[in-house]
Amino acid sequence: MAVFQLQRTVPLPLDEAWRRLTTWSRHGEVVPLTRVTVRTPPPTGVGTRVVARTGFGPLAFDDPMDVTVWQPPRDDTPGVCRLEKRGRVVMGWAEIEVRRGPGGRALVTWREDIRVRFLPPVCDALLARAGRGVFGRAVNELLRRG
Structure with missing residues (x-):
């Protein structure tokens, strides 16, 4: 089980940060x-x-996910979304939380537990580091783009 978390604080209203992260x-x-x-x-x-x-091509795989929690932010109530990964290759879950942060900015927390079939537990630290890097860049881009 490779668990990682990342946080970003952005000068966006909560609903806009939520929209940017959950437009799949x-x-x-x-x-x-x-x-x-x-x-x-x-x-x-x-x-x-x-x-x-x-x-790409024959080396591609699907990562199917189901939304199991969907609570968009309202006023000062944080937004929370949980996706359960139900694939044959990638399993685990991801949670996105958007809440009011310092200075009225949006505070985004992304938590993920990712497991890849056939990878032994000794690879968990490397997988968590790679996930933090890939999803950190993805979250940055999603929040940056309007």
Whole structure:
């Protein structure tokens, strides 16, 4: 189990930070070699199915995820989204939290537990470091782009 967390504070309203992070198709624009599709009709909520396809040609795999918690931010109530990864290759969960931070800015916390089938537990630290790097850059880009 490779668990990691990252935080970002951005000068955005809570609802805008939430929108930028939970418009799932945008993730495919910022995660290398990945295309993201939503397999259920809008709007996003509990039960939404998101599939990230990563790789190229025969070396690609699907990372299907189901939204199991969906609480958009309201006033000063934090927004929380939890995705359960249900793939044959990638398993675990991801949580996105958006709350009011210092100076009225949005404070984003991304937590993830990622497991990759066939990787032994000795690889967990490396996998967590790689996840923190890839998702850290992705979160930065998602929050930067309007």
